[in-house]
Amino acid sequence: MKRRKFLKGAGIGAGAAALGTSGLAAPAIAQQTFRWKMLTTWPRNLPAIGVGAQRIADAITKMSDGRLTIKLYSAGELVPAFETFDAVRDGVAECCHDAPYYWIAKHGAVPFFCSVPGGLTPQEHNAWMYYGGGQELWDEMYAEWGLRGFLAGTGGPNMGGWYAKEINSIEDMDGLKMRIPGLGAEVFNRLGVISVNLAGGEVLPSLQTGALDAAEWAGPYNDLAMGFHKVVKYYYGPGVHEPGPGIALTVSRKAYDELPSDLQEIVRVAAGEENMRMLAETIRGNAAALDALINKHGVIAQHFPDPVIDAMHAHSEDVIATAGAIDGLSQRIYESWTGFRKQMVGLAPFGELGYDIGRARNQA
Numbered sequence: 161m162k163r164r165k166f167l168k169g170a171g172i173g174a175g176a177a178a179l180g181t182s183g184l185a186a187p188a189i190a191q192q193t194f195r196w197k198m199l200t201t202w203p204r205n206l207p208a209i210g211v212g213a214q215r216i217a218d219a220i221t222k223m224s225d226g227r228l229t230i231k232l233y234s235a236g237e238l239v240p241a242f243e244t245f246d247a248v249r250d251g252v253a254e255c256c257h258d259a260p261y262y263w264i265a266k267h268g269a270v271p272f273f274c275s276v277p278g279g280l281t282p283q284e285h286n287a288w289m290y291y292g293g294g295q296e297l298w299d300e301m302y303a304e305w306g307l308r309g310f311l312a313g314t315g316g317p318n319m320g321g322w323y324a325k326e327i328n329s330i331e332d333m334d335g336l337k338m339r340i341p342g343l344g345a346e347v348f349n350r351l352g353v354i355s356v357n358l359a360g361g362e363v364l365p366s367l368q369t370g371a372l373d374a375a376e377w378a379g380p381y382n383d384l385a386m387g388f389h390k391v392v393k394y395y396y397g398p399g400v401h402e403p404g405p406g407i408a409l410t411v412s413r414k415a416y417d418e419l420p421s422d423l424q425e426i427v428r429v430a431a432g433e434e435n436m437r438m439l440a441e442t443i444r445g446n447a448a449a450l451d452a453l454i455n456k457h458g459v460i461a462q463h464f465p466d467p468v469i470d471a472m473h474a475h476s477e478d479v480i481a482t483a484g485a486i487d488g489l490s491q492r493i494y495e496s497w498t499g500f501r502k503q504m505v506g507l508a509p510f511g512e513l514g515y516d517i518g519r520a521r522n523q524a
Contacts, residue, residue, distance in 0.1 A: 194419060196230045197253035199244040201262060203361050204234035207385050207445055209378075209407060212313045212438045213257035216409060219430040228423050230255070241359035245410065249305050254415040257312060260408050261342030262357075266305070268483045269490035272497050273298045273309065275318075275405035276483070277347045278476030279497075282314045282404035282439050283512075284504045289406065292500045297493050306413045310431035313407035313438035316446060318399030320464055321376035322367070322388045327396055330468055338374040339363050343479050344401030350475045351468070360386065367391045376401070380453055381445030389453055395461045400472040407438070 198217050202210045217230035233253070235241035244256040245263050261271035273294065280288060288294040289311055298309050321340070327333065334352030345355035353374075358366060366372040368391050375392075376399070377383050389395075409431040416424060453459040464472075484494020508514070 191227055192420075193226065194228045194423070196228065196255060196415065197238070198230050198232045199238060199247055199253045199256040200232065200234050201241040201244055201256070201258045201359065202235055204237075206360070207381050208438050208442045209257070209313060209315060209382065210234065212407070212434050212441075215437070216257065216312060216430050216434045219433065220426055223426045223430065224423055228419065228426065235359055235361060241361075242357075248410055248412050249307060251412065251414075253412075255409060255411040258408055258410055259315070259341070259405055260309065260410075261405070264342060267301060267490070268486045269493050270301065271342045271483065272480075272493050273301075273406065274342065274408070275402045276343050276476075276480050276497075277401045278473050278480065279403055280501060280504065282316060282406070284501075285314070285404050285406050286311065286435065287504075288497065288500045293496045294500075297489070297496060301489060301493075302410075303413070308411045308413050308416055310409045310411065310428060311406050311435045312409035312431035313434050314442065315378045315382065315402075315405040315407065316439060316442035317379060317404055318376065318402040319379055319383065319395060319397040320399045320401070321374050321396060322383070322392045323374045323394040323396060324367075324392045325373075326394055327462075327468065328465060330471055333468070336373040337371065338376065339366065339372055340376045340401065342402070343483060344376070346479045347401050347472055347475045350479075351471060364388060364391065378405075379442065379446045380449035381442055384449040384453055389457045389459050393458060393460050395453065395459050396464050397461070398463070398469075400464075400469060400476065407435075409434075 198213065200210070200213045202213065205211055205214075214232055217232045221229045239247045239252065242262060244253075244258055245266070247253050248256050260274040263270050273289070275285070279285070289298070302309050321338065323336070325332065330351060333348070335354065336352070337354045337356060338348060339358045340348050340353070340355050341357045345357065349355050356372065360377065363372070363375050363377060364387055367375055367388065375388060377386055377388070383389070383395075409427075411427065416427065419427070450461065454461055480494070484490050484498075
């Protein structure tokens with residue numbers, strides 16, 4: 161009897177402890193919450209890259225049940241577009257959505273983690289980054305600035321740009337003032353172009369005033385939204401200078417390391433999800449937008465002449481080799497990247513390239 165009374169009393173005591181001294185349920189221990197700011201280098205709600213940044217912010221907030229919320233500031237709302245990298249490094253914001261080749265002044269090899277002339281398609285770039293050693297090299301480079309980079313989208317295969325006049329030869333490129341960033345700018349410089357790097361919101365006004373003779377931005381989906389067709393009508397491709405730019409979610413390493421492991425994983429997964437989704441959106445959008453540009457807006461879309469394409473590829477090889485000879489890290493990046501590209505070139509005729517050629521030949 162004594163033993164039964166003791167166990168009964170112990171059960172009541174344990175229950176009372178769980179309910180609290182008042183007999184009511186004790187509140188759960190509050191979980192720590194985090195509030196981040198995300199900067200972007202894009203105008204707000206720009207198709208794919210602009211809305212993609214917002215999708216990442218929304219997904220992180222939702223998957224974390226509000227434990228990590230992210231407020232987005234598009235280009236110029238908190239800091240200018242080309243100051244986002246430094247703003248994250250300096251703690252003004254915890255992350256930004258950007259194109260890594262914008263930061264070429266930080267290190268000449270950083271464009272390899274975005275896109276370089278004569279480089280990889282979006283699928284190939286993903287393969288190098290995820291399974292070819294690219295991410296590890298990226299981590300090593302960004303650690304110097306206290307940052308981490310995650311693939312978080314793609315601009316898809318780019319067009320070669322908008323031109324106020326026809327391009328019939330390499331000589332027609334000479335002296336053109338053109339908006340173009342990254343290592344692609346150096347390739348175009350060697351064709352005689354005077355390259356200028358401008359944020360997206362500055363490109364259309366510069367074309368309108370004649371400050372630019374040509375401009376490269378992305379592919380038809382984004383270009384249609386930017387309105388370049390209202391000013392110039394000659395649209396050339398393909399974009400040898402930028403065959404598949406990878407977009408980054410650049411995160412403060414300090415802010416990331418302060419997150420519990422499950423929230424770290426949510427950030428990584430949200431970036432990866434958007435990397436896949438943005439490519440799908442861009443491919444679909446490019447097809448519809450190119451049709452609209454040609455058939456609704458009277459744009460003259462043409463291939464660059466073969467001599468121009470060949471010159472772009474020839475200059476690309478030298479430009480990327482130079483970028484890969486800056487220091488020991490750039491040399492390792494270059495060797496990893498070029499070895500991977502060689503394998504992709506060998507695979508292409510038996511993969512999508514071979515299929516696409518056959519499909520095009522047999523379409524009515």
